[in-house]
Amino acid sequence: MRFCVSSQVVRLAYIKGRVHGLNKPIERVLWCQIKLDEPLKPEPGQFVMLWIPGQGEIPLSISDYSVDEGILELVIAKVGKVTTYIHERLKEGDLVALRGPYGRGFSVVRESTCLIVAGGCGLAPFPFLVRKLLEARSSVDVILGFKTASEVFHVAKFVHLARRTFVATDDGSYGLKGTVVDVIKDVVDIKGYDIVYVCGKEKMMKAVVDLCREHNVRCEASLERYMKCGIGICGACVLDPLGLRVCRDGPVFSSTILALIEDFGQSWRDHCGRKIPIPES
């Protein structure tokens, strides 16, 4: 009668849900809606661990979440074993399991002027953040960078909500020509923003963070590391020298913290925990 479990046996681990919508805006990216059995209380920038039985479990940013419908949105790039399986085999109606939300997300600042900078799939967490920022009466500008026109996706999601949306491609085949860093330098006035949010390749994030520090603009970046536990105990995702864990102390870190992190933009760890340089692309 007096167990914790007495009134209701709760399974804390995986939350189940069914694939509600699937769509490929571009060949290597899957946009996936999941209708969950239980409500979540996520913050923008947090992530979930998505389990595909028999295949594996991977961290994915919460791209959007609707409280009313209980629908979670994910943006999944095809890069390896699990993501390829998801791309090729997941169908509407399939049962999926996930745990989370985990980690610390972006600061949702009130009544401020915000700039979001995303490279490629790094845009994943931002639809949710934009909505939350608008709810907090902030205004949002967005810079989206892609390699080339055939890689451009999700632009409409931002155009509708943001004050201004800039799209750039490395080869100029769509929108502005250049990287997101070029756009920051050449097109917008970075000093006009109260805060900059950035997500994408780490070298790019490093450049944006440096730029912001230079101009004394507050900045937050969302990092990726190889993850095992996702809850801060295994040490797989640690950043030196502070011993910060991307899964629990991050994935979002402020530029003040990032300035103290040697690993940022430099190195990460392989599956064994050996430190290796971050590959160029």
Place this chain on the structure above:
Amino acid sequence: MRFCVSSQVVRLAYIKGRVHGLNKPIERVLWCQIKLDEPLKPEPGQFVMLWIPGQGEIPLSISDYSVDEGILELVIAKVGKVTTYIHERLKEGDLVALRGPYGRGFSVVRESTCLIVAGGCGLAPFPFLVRKLLEARSSVDVILGFKTASEVFHVAKFVHLARRTFVATDDGSYGLKGTVVDVIKDVVDIKGYDIVYVCGKEKMMKAVVDLCREHNVRCEASLERYMKCGIGICGACVLDPLGLRVCRDGPVFSSTILALIEDFGQSWRDHCGRKIPIPES
């Protein structure tokens, strides 16, 4: 973060308390107040398992409980190992441990005319019941039976609250002469009551229950059996043939149920679970 135990690690088992008051109304009975560390929500007729480390653990009726002060009252007869230890060694300020409240107690009827019948230490659960009945705007008459004048105790507790209190002794050395059954037959009009509550030796309870059934008066009796787990799983305290457990289905049973219980007034089980006749005294 998501354990049951996350916000506060709760120890469900023993509730701790300190001996607040001790007093011996008569030589073989100890009246004991315990100030508990945690609030209880007991009902009259429920019991607790009191643990005396190194000595043993015994069931005791909740004699009274004050929500405001968090003080639990017990009435403890000296009969054997643990109760003797309690009588001889327990001091004010001592730490004690108990679990409960357990079992099903008496029905607290509203705006009714009630009769309480207690033999000796069988009065233990009744101070609490009387208070609850009065709160429910019922009126209460009490019959207390003892062997002899030197065994009489706690009468004042009832006189102040009950409409009428009858005291009888077997030898007539105090109050009326005779048993409580004699008092019911000779002095009160049993048909005038909506309900009769009885606690004491089982043969006496059987007589009272039979009398009530004869006159079609609702009746509840509180039984005692040797107890091990106190929570309904070990089967030590079972009543045949219905398989009712005194610790969980009782200790209080209605006369309707008792009519179906062969063991009532006849037999109980020893520590091994062998059925033996209830001893005469």
Place this chain on the structure above:
Amino acid sequence: MSVHTEVALAGLRLRNPLILASGILGSTASLLVRAGSAGAGAVTTKSITKEPRSGFENPVIYELEYGLLNAIGLANPGMDFFKKELKRAKQLLRIPLIASVAGSRPEEYADLAARAEEAGADAVELNLSCPHVKGMGLDVGHDPKLVREIVEAVKGSVNCPVLAKLSPNVTNIVEVGKAAIDGGADVLVAINTVRAMVIDVDSKKPVLSNKYGGLSGPAIHPIAVRCVYELYEAVGDTVPIIGVGGVMDWRDAVELMLAGARAVGIGTALYTYGLKAFKVILKGIVNYVKEQGFRNLMDITGLAHKYS
């Protein structure tokens, strides 16, 4: 399409796979019958010994948030007395009656089993696993050789199915399970409680009078699943397994069945939820099996091995 809940277990036919575990409510015919009325598919008695045992002194049980710790100490009236209870239970029950027996030597087990069968037991379960009584249960059940001898002796003395109840408190439960099968066991039962202790920090004493006790309930469920999985991995469908340990809801039961259990024992849940646990859990299993598109509860036994 309706689902068949019947389960065949070494010649026993159970109307459903939920079995009252030994030591919980199984001390009298009246309680066994009550568990039957509440919906059990079969009932197991408290473990019976040759001589009457008064068990350990109180406290014999302690509640934790996630389980119970007990050292009842195999309190029981002894086989002489208990035969009456068995006879009566057999008369009144419409479901299989499993008599659990505990002893020290093969002949003792054989004798107890024979007398239990004589009194009406439809099967005997050998307690080779109680973790807190010296010279009995686990004290004999950790030794594969002795386990084999005990089962052999019992098989020689009864005609009914023989269930061997195993302990998780061993280095290798599969080794013991195989020894039991070598001895002729018809069914494996896993698991009994896990040896554990709680100390009261105020009195600085172990809470149980026996100091050591057995842990049951949710805390041991993942251990039970592991044991059943290991056993099924080793013995497959050759010998059916009854999974026991921390089954509080239908999911827990299904987990044990997917791991390899054909039937499931219910113990601590009867404390937490009362006797309605049988019906509530069964309903959940039936729904699950239906939703998954199977027709028999037995169909899901061991599926976790197929899909892994």
Place this chain on the structure above:
Amino acid sequence: MSVHTEVALAGLRLRNPLILASGILGSTASLLVRAGSAGAGAVTTKSITKEPRSGFENPVIYELEYGLLNAIGLANPGMDFFKKELKRAKQLLRIPLIASVAGSRPEEYADLAARAEEAGADAVELNLSCPHVKGMGLDVGHDPKLVREIVEAVKGSVNCPVLAKLSPNVTNIVEVGKAAIDGGADVLVAINTVRAMVIDVDSKKPVLSNKYGGLSGPAIHPIAVRCVYELYEAVGDTVPIIGVGGVMDWRDAVELMLAGARAVGIGTALYTYGLKAFKVILKGIVNYVKEQGFRNLMDITGLAHKYS
């Protein structure tokens, strides 16, 4: 009157008895230092093997209401790489640094231990107990003879104290503990996780990619208390014991100490409560020891045996 929190442990001096358990946060110098800053009395590294190991594929962990199930698979960068982390940790730490090592053969353990000591470890802990990696940990640690040989080999190769970390997944933990002492172990550490499994009823698969994992957290605390009590009963104060398993608050820690532990490992609590667990738990222990009228935290070690 203030209470002394210092603890002496086979030549190591700990400022307090709370030790970061192996495998939790101990994978890098930076995390070891962070645990030190958070208040640990000593820190243990993740278990290090000879070769780098990438561990098992995800999922490697599963959350239960009353604990965690994990099969990380001894993922670690290997001793070659890890020596750098040990050196760095040693430079920065003001508290004892315990290097945990895992292997298959005595010489392998001896070599790993020697290299760990060389790199700066103040003590080595032998993982004889990881329940989910084939050929390592428990696979060697259940055999008393092999355990003795391993400890002997390690004692021959290092000067620092040697800690033997034991598993509860054995029939008799005392036998293994004594074998470790016979081999020369300076400290016993009990317990590692309990072998367990969780199956997902929807996919009908074991959740962990390795199927089997180790259970930690509240669920195993009463098992840890039992193991420490059994070991202390057998070895008394001759060899100090570090109690590990489900310590979530000061009471759990005190329970292990009363059972016989001189120091206490903290693992899963760092997940549940974060790094503040060290300070919160220590404060509670200190209050308790003060209230009970003792002057040293070490004074309560083993008291449950005295008072029983």
